[in-house]
Amino acid sequence: MTLLDAVATILLVLLLLGLVRIWRGPAPADRMLASQLFGTTGVALLLVLAESQGQPALRDVALVLALLAVLATVAFVTRVLRIARADSAGEHPDV
Amino acid sequence: MAYAGSAAVRTALLLVVWWALTEGDPGAAGFGLGAAVLVALVSLRFFPPAAPHPRLAATLAFAGYFLLRSMVAGVDVARRLLSPRLPLRPGYLTYTTALAEGRPRWLLANALSLLPGTLSVTLRGDELELHCLDTSLPVHEDVARAEHWIARMFAG
Amino acid sequence: MSDTLLLVLQALLLVTGCLFFAVGTLGLFRLPDTLTRIHALTKADNLGLGLIVMGLLPAVAGPATAAKILLIWLVALAASATAAHLVGRALRAMEDGDDGSGP
Numbered sequence: 001m002t003l004l005d006a007v008a009t010i011l012l013v014l015l016l017l018g019l020v021r022i023w024r025g026p027a028p029a030d031r032m033l034a035s036q037l038f039g040t041t042g043v044a045l046l047l048v049l050a051e052s053q054g055q056p057a058l059r060d061v062a063l064v065l066a067l068l069a070v071l072a073t074v075a076f077v078t079r080v081l082r083i084a085r086a087d088s089a090g091e092h093p094d095v
Numbered sequence: 096m097a098y099a100g101s102a103a104v105r106t107a108l109l110l111v112v113w114w115a116l117t118e119g120d121p122g123a124a125g126f127g128l129g130a131a132v133l134v135a136l137v138s139l140r141f142f143p144p145a146a147p148h149p150r151l152a153a154t155l156a157f158a159g160y161f162l163l164r165s166m167v168a169g170v171d172v173a174r175r176l177l178s179p180r181l182p183l184r185p186g187y188l189t190y191t192t193a194l195a196e197g198r199p200r201w202l203l204a205n206a207l208s209l210l211p212g213t214l215s216v217t218l219r220g221d222e223l224e225l226h227c228l229d230t231s232l233p234v235h236e237d238v239a240r241a242e243h244w245i246a247r248m249f250a251g
Numbered sequence: 252m253s254d255t256l257l258l259v260l261q262a263l264l265l266v267t268g269c270l271f272f273a274v275g276t277l278g279l280f281r282l283p284d285t286l287t288r289i290h291a292l293t294k295a296d297n298l299g300l301g302l303i304v305m306g307l308l309p310a311v312a313g314p315a316t317a318a319k320i321l322l323i324w325l326v327a328l329a330a331s332a333t334a335a336h337l338v339g340r341a342l343r344a345m346e347d348g349d350d351g352s353g354p
Contacts, residue, residue, distance in 0.1 A: 004265075007268075008267075010269045010272075010273075011269065012235075014269075014272050014273055016337045017330070018275075018276045018279055021276075021280055029341065029342050032341070033279070033292055033338070036292050036293065036334050037292065038295060038325055039330050039334060040272075040292070040296035040299070040300050041276075041299075043300060043327045044268070044272065044299065044300045044303045047307055047320060047323065050301065056118060056316070059319055061318065063284040063322075063326060064322050066330050068289075069331075069334060070329075070334055070351050073334040073338060076335070077340070077341040080341050080345065081341055081345075086342075086354050087286060090289070098335070111318070112322065115319040115321075116322070118316045119314070119315025120326055132286040143331075153346055165294070165297060165298065166292040166298055168298070168299070169271055171294070172290060172295045172298075173271060173295055176278050176291060176295075177274065177276050177282055182283060183282075185284070185287055205329070205336060206332070208339075209293060209297055209328070211294075212290075214286065214289060214293070214336075214339050215336050216286075216336070216339040217340050217343055224343070225284050228290050230285060
């Protein structure tokens with residue numbers, strides 16, 4: 001077990017802990033933080049793994065993950081805003 | 096002339112990105128050159144050279160300031176979280192920026208989210224609404240300093 | 252000798268990076284509302300990512316790979332700032348939508 005493996009394990013555990021926390025909610029906005037979590041912790045994990053496993057392709061995965069994190073947030077925010085607007089217009093008073 | 100200069104600068108930047116993305120694989124260089132030239136030309140069509148060109152020296156100065164302060168931001172958050180009392184005084188603050196519309200304002204809003212104690216929430220015209228972790232801190236002065244560095248970047 | 256020094260420095264950077272990621276996750280549990288959680292996630296995690304990137308740099312194969320890692324770091328930084336702003340704005344809009352007046 002090298003240092004890099006240890007670092008990767010710690011990051012994975014932190015990522016899982018964060019996911020558990022986000023999964024429990026309660027607000028939808030808390031779930032939006034998941035994409036942020038993957039955008040930073042996930043990228044760090046992949047970069048470390050690329051080095052420790054000797055798999056340069058994982059760096060490409062990290063890059064794509066960082067880019068997707070923004071898109072996921074944009075999609076989520078757009079959806080939440082639409083729901084919020086519908087709420088204030090009284091279309092879904094119980095959501 | 097400015098057009099050709101921008102095309103050259105953008106092609107060079109894209110070539111550096113290509114070189115990094117392919118991890119220096121010489122076999123991909125020819126394809127990368129073609130792609131860089133093509134993308135630079137297409138980008139000029141969609142994003143013509145903008146009037147206030149960022150200045151290199153001031154950009155590096157801002158980058159240095161930003162790196163240093165974002166480290167302070169991380170340490171500051173860690174200090175607050177690890178303290179058992181959890182010292183926070185969250186609240187909103189509205190800052191009126193003197194920066195020009197477009198890139199300078201956008202850069203300030205985004206940079207502030209990574210600087211100590213501030214998170215930009217909305218940007219309407221020149222009114223920047225910030226969420227602050229601790230409203231007893233001199234947030235206004237901090238924002239003004241970041242604004243000063245960005246203003247120097249785009250000084251014509 | 253300088254090799255050992257570099258390894259120690261690298262280990263230090265990687266471990267400190269992990270600590271800041273841990274603080275970010277701790278923030279998710281300890282902080283009272285979503286906005287303050289965003290503060291913790293963006294700031295602590297970005298410092299963590301920066302430290303881990305710095306720790307990885309001496310180990311990579313060549314300058315091009317180092318440049319790639321730095322590029323990914325820049326993208327992640329911009330992504331994190333943008334995402335933080337977007338979520339913050341959505342939250343503000345929801346607050347306004349809830350009571351119609353805002354705080």
